[in-house]
Amino acid sequence: MDKLIITGGRQLSGEVRISGSKNSGLPILAATLLADSPVHLCNLPHLNDITTMLALLRCMGVGVTIDEKMGVEVDPTMITDFTAPYDLVKTMRASILVLGPILARHGVANVSFPGGCAIGSRPVDIHLRGLEAMGAEIQVDEGYIRAKSNGRLKGAHIFMDMVTVGGTENLLMAATLAEGTTILENAAREPEVVDLANCLVAMGADIKGIGSDTLTIRGVDKLNGCTYSVMPDRIETGTFLTAAAAARGRVLLKDTDAHILEAVLLKLEEAGAHINTGPDWIELDMKGNRPKAVSLKTAPYPAFPTDMQAQFTAMNAVAEGTGTVIETIFENRLIQIHELNRMGANIKLEGNTAIVTGVETLKGAPVMASDLRASASLVIAGMVAQGETIVDRIYHIDRGYECIEEKLQQLGANIRRVPG
Ligand SMILES: CC(=O)N[C@H]1[C@@H](OP(=O)(O)OP(=O)(O)OC[C@H]2O[C@@H](n3ccc(=O)[nH]c3=O)[C@H](O)[C@@H]2O)O[C@H](CO)[C@@H](O)[C@@H]1O
Numbered sequence: 261m262d263k264l265i266i267t268g269g270r271q272l273s274g275e276v277r278i279s280g281s282k283n284s285g286l287p288i289l290a291a292t293l294l295a296d297s298p299v300h301l302c303n304l305p306h307l308n309d310i311t312t313m314l315a316l317l318r319c320m321g322v323g324v325t326i327d328e329k330m331g332v333e334v335d336p337t338m339i340t341d342f343t344a345p346y347d348l349v350k351t352m353r354a355s356i357l358v359l360g361p362i363l364a365r366h367g368v369a370n371v372s373f374p375g376g377c378a379i380g381s382r383p384v385d386i387h388l389r390g391l392e393a394m395g396a397e398i399q400v401d402e403g404y405i406r407a408k409s410n411g412r413l414k415g416a417h418i419f420m421d422m423v424t425v426g427g428t429e430n431l432l433m434a435a436t437l438a439e440g441t442t443i444l445e446n447a448a449r450e451p452e453v454v455d456l457a458n459c460l461v462a463m464g465a466d467i468k469g470i471g472s473d474t475l476t477i478r479g480v481d482k483l484n485g486c487t488y489s490v491m492p493d494r495i496e497t498g499t500f501l502t503a504a505a506a507a508r509g510r511v512l513l514k515d516t517d518a519h520i521l522e523a524v525l526l527k528l529e530e531a532g533a534h535i536n537t538g539p540d541w542i543e544l545d546m547k548g549n550r551p552k553a554v555s556l557k558t559a560p561y562p563a564f565p566t567d568m569q570a571q572f573t574a575m576n577a578v579a580e581g582t583g584t585v586i587e588t589i590f591e592n593r594l595i596q597i598h599e600l601n602r603m604g605a606n607i608k609l610e611g612n613t614a615i616v617t618g619v620e621t622l623k624g625a626p627v628m629a630s631d632l633r634a635s636a637s638l639v640i641a642g643m644v645a646q647g648e649t650i651v652d653r654i655y656h657i658d659r660g661y662e663c664i665e666e667k668l669q670q671l672g673a674n675i676r677r678v679p680g
């Protein structure tokens with residue numbers, strides 16, 4: 261297993277280009293299954309999760325061609341198999357997003373049950389109940405969700421009793437080809453849901469209320485191929501900003517969008533960062549100062565994202581003062597604090613709350629990554645610690661950060677990958 265070896269203490273300074281979004285690239289790749297001609301996608305990030313989604317499409321017979329500029333053309337008309345097998349689904353929960361599109365387009369789908377993961381149990385009951393409300397028959401058999409519909413799915417009025425990003429995306433995609441109108445209430449408003457909806461509209465879908473918590477989808481008979489460019493990754497953006505804040509540095513991030521992470525930018529300003537933004541760039545400058553600890557509570561968009569919680573916990577670990585971090589979305593997502601404490605952090609866990617009292621310096625140590633954003637927090641901690649940190653199990657970080665060590669080296673970090 262590859263490891264990252266980091267020697268801490270370097271100030272981070274420089275420019276980085278932000279990649280396309282993993283969390284909108286994945287549902288958009290799933291959405292291609294709805295079309296009746298090829299879809300051309302640009303700005304997909306080169307990440308393990310995207311490779312897994314392409315492998316999943318290919319194993320169903322779907323045509324996937326990657327051009328010299330890393331554009332991806334998906335030809336869904338070549339599909340021969342409506343099964344998403346366990347071997348692929350187990351490595352990436354977002355595989356569940358093919359369920360709605362295949363069922364809506366072909367009337368049958370078999371998708372391995374994704375199960376839980378390190379950050380929590382992550383059920384998919386809201387996805388399944390929504391599809392049933394649209395007329396699907398669903399059985400769980402031998403670890404597979406076996407869904408079928410008698411003819412087209414039917415439009416329905418669906419209230420989701422929790423805000424779920426993946427649930428909203430699955431039902432939105434299914435509704436585009438349903439007969440009649442679907443209303444999705446209490447829908448997730450995350451920018452990635454908006455990006456997916458915009459792509460579906462480019463394919464010919466009729467969706468009203470994009471960006472609000474009520475989506476109204478009038479089903480159409482067919483969707484076409486289109487060319488679509490995936491939005492910038494707001495979590496990669498936030499991670500580089502937070503890393504620079506923890507390291508008292510300065511970064512200029514290009515090809516990103518300040519509007520999609522306002523809650524994060526506000527907290528960084530509260531931590532003492534000077535932030536300037538332009539149409540497609542964000543600059544953060546700590547002017548050499550130590551960050552101030554901030555308190556935060558994760559919640560659905562537009563509030564503070566759970567996917568940025570671990571990185572802020574790492575920043576708080578070296579900040580001035582005490583910050584309280586409350587995680588409300590996933591029950592095990594404060595798991596990284598034990599590794600941070602092994603590096604000398606002072607973090608107390610009380611239920612879903614981490615009370616982080618900043619220390620002057622952390623000490624490098626061998627640490628183990630347990631999930632994607634926890635890994636990012638350990639890399640941040642390693643960069644601000646004294647001495648050497650070895651981050652093990654970095655396959656987690658490769659799911660969500662394109663060229664992580666190259667980008668951090670560009671900012672001056674002393675970080676290298678060793679194959680294991
Ligand atoms: C690929 C992708 O986009 N992943 C993101 C997506 O995950 P994902 O779509 O899996 O997360 P959800 O928004 O669905 O989960 C939010 C909460 O709802 C619960 N829930 C969800 C569905 C359901 O049927 N029943 C249920 O109880 C979950 O356990 C969790 O507590 O949104 C999360 C919340 O912003 C992010 O952390 C993930 O990075």
Ligand SMILES: C=C(OP(=O)(O)O)C(=O)O
Binds near residue numbers: 283
């Ligand atoms: C939790 C995440 O991803 P996933 O839903 O794919 O596990 C994430 O991107 O932080």
